[in-house]
Amino acid sequence: MPALVLVGLGAFLITIALALVFFVVPAQKKTPLDINTTTVTETTQGAVLVGAALAGNSPTELNSTRPECSEGDAAGDEDTDAPGDGAAGDDEVVETQDGAEADDADVQFPVTCFIDNDIPLYSQRRVQAVEPSDAEVITFQAAQSLLREDKTGSDGVEGLVNASIDRVTVDRVSAEPIDEAVSTLQLVATGAEDSAPTGFVRNGLQYKFPFDTEQRDYDYFDASTFTTNPISFVGETTVGGIDAYEFRQELGPIDMWSSIRDHFASITDGYDPAVEAVLASYRREGMTAGQWGLEGDPEREVDMRRYYTNTRTVYVNPETGQVINGNENIYQFFAEDQDEAEAFFNDAAGMEEEKAEPTRTAVRFESGWNEETKEITQSAAQETADTLNTFGRILPAVLGVLGVLALLGGILLGARSGAGGRTTRGTRDTRGVRGDGGAGPATRA
Template sequence: MAERSGPSRILALVLIGLGAFLVVAAILIPTYTVSALAKTPLDLEVTTVSTGEGSVLERTSLAAGRVVVDQNVPIVSQRFVTVEEPSDADIITVQAGTTLRRTDKQADTGLLSATVDRVTLDRKSSMPVESPIGTIQVAGDKPAEEVAHTGLQYKFPFDAEQKSYPYFDINTRQSQDIDFVEATEINGTPVYKYQQTIAPVDLSTVANLPTNKVTLPADTWGVEGGAEPVTMTRWYENTRTLWVEPETGVIVKGDEELHQYYAREAGQPEVDVLKTGLTFDENTVEYQIQQAKEGKDQLSLFGRTVPIVAGILGVISLIAGVFLLLRGGNGGHRQPARADNALRPNPAGGAAPAPSSNRDWTTDRTEEIPRTNLNKE
């Protein structure tokens, strides 16, 4: 038994060391690994499609001398988001190309607007960083303009809260609060619902585009005044609703009630330019839900599952190691058992016979008794 105490002690110490390592790992993994995972991935590549229908100004009608607004027009908005440089461990630069078109017309005749938005974000908070400054380019010959982005856009922060966040609107080039409305579900996925209402904004004060302030005869506008010139300003309103998976910050669904119109006063539409409701189509919603689930699973794996398993195995290893160590310590002080059958010295010389208790009395011992001659002559 003494010879076994060495290997047993080594095994016990190995188990105790392994158990301590696993317990420490169970404590540290959620702190460091999850923190590293809770960042917007650098391989981000997302296409979202929103559909709807509404009224659209026939853009060639103004030049033709008579305003025509088409009704019940099918409309689709498509946005393609990719990652650009600079991007690193802390920041990510995203570029979003967005087109809005009417699908009842082909090619460029159906294009209503196109923009390219570029912004550098903090990978954890999803908020824009001060440098480099963002840019916005509107379809046309003009280069991209530098525009300071000051709110969320394409993603919410990890562990989104039930509160208001600043949200950047690309049309007004400003941020205003998007407010928490309720906790609900979409296709079985828990989400937070947020909503933002944008009051009428004069787009001529946002971007210097010829279509944002137009002077035409009153007859062309379809208002009183005959040939008298009337200047109309293009206004923009919107009610934006977003459904966000809170753990990952993924926007699962988006809805916008857009209204752009020409008017001489805010809130008094005279000619609709665009009036439509646009909502993520079902394929986009399902894709976004899948992205959110994959992110949640990864966070759950390293935030809960791995630490729990490591902690349980660590405790088991510690208990087994301590048990072996204590058992080996007690066994090391035992005296070897005496062999009852061992030969003991005999004072008369030779070996002493085995004790009587161990002798075999079944064999014939008559030869050991001296013979006596009974037949005397």
């Protein structure tokens, strides 16, 4: 009886160990349905073209005292009726060299008057699970914004540079978007209406990598340009003591106006006013080369489009697929065409000059997650990894070893018990035969 108990216990323990490895752990390797995380970057010095100031032809507050940003200087008249600080009010007029009066609309300020440089910028993103989500898929909703710390009001709106609300439904294991037109991306630009969130089919990872991430390149979706591009595996490392794979993606220059226009053209018939309003911030027509600081005839009229570059680095825990750290080097600027954009961006000396004295920069922001975000995210990742390690390796190994020992013990105990029983019965039979054999002849004698 003890042998049967040990054999049964061993078989049970081995079965549980196998079930953990092949059924329980795979069931756990699904993105939780209660995702609700917030990532915030460090505040760093950057630059922003203030769209409202450009649209209103009114130099920003930070640039208002610069000579080239005063109405008199821009109109070419040194003897102006503007105030002594060089900044005229909205209703004031300036006198041109021929004696004619010109209001603010006739003054051609250089674009640098609308670019705030060396200002504190930070980004924040909240990702949460929303419907539709079920046993197989999960829908991420990510609200992301770029903010100015020096302009933040009580409601945070004053410091808003740009924002987006992104929704994508992905497989809970592979993290790949499903092949249905359910993804939406709503853009919010300062001074423009929201873009209509029309559903579309999306390709590429974004907010999470697959469980058991591999050491290879993956497709990655960029929400700023609506494009999918490879993100490359760089190598193994550790982040906060957690195993991680480093991935890096270098983008651009990408023509934002064209990429966003092509995206909406592929999913809708024509543009609604909201889409047109957003597109307007990515293309500037009717201004002169001199206003943009371009070479050649300063009076030449130019058509400028916004170009996007980004060096994105993410650190992924390979077992869980969770992103545990990240940083981006975003630079957006205006150029006449693709060739001119690439030549400008690849001119190292010119880029340093532009950084110090921007003439065509739209956004310059380089930062990574702040310490609090990293600590919270890495703690959660470690907890998930520990759970998977416990149920996927440690517990199955312990149960497996105990099961094998119990099974072997039961078999050995059973074998010994069987051998002992057979020996006892054999001895009794032999003695009986000998007794009978010996009595017969004696009786007959």
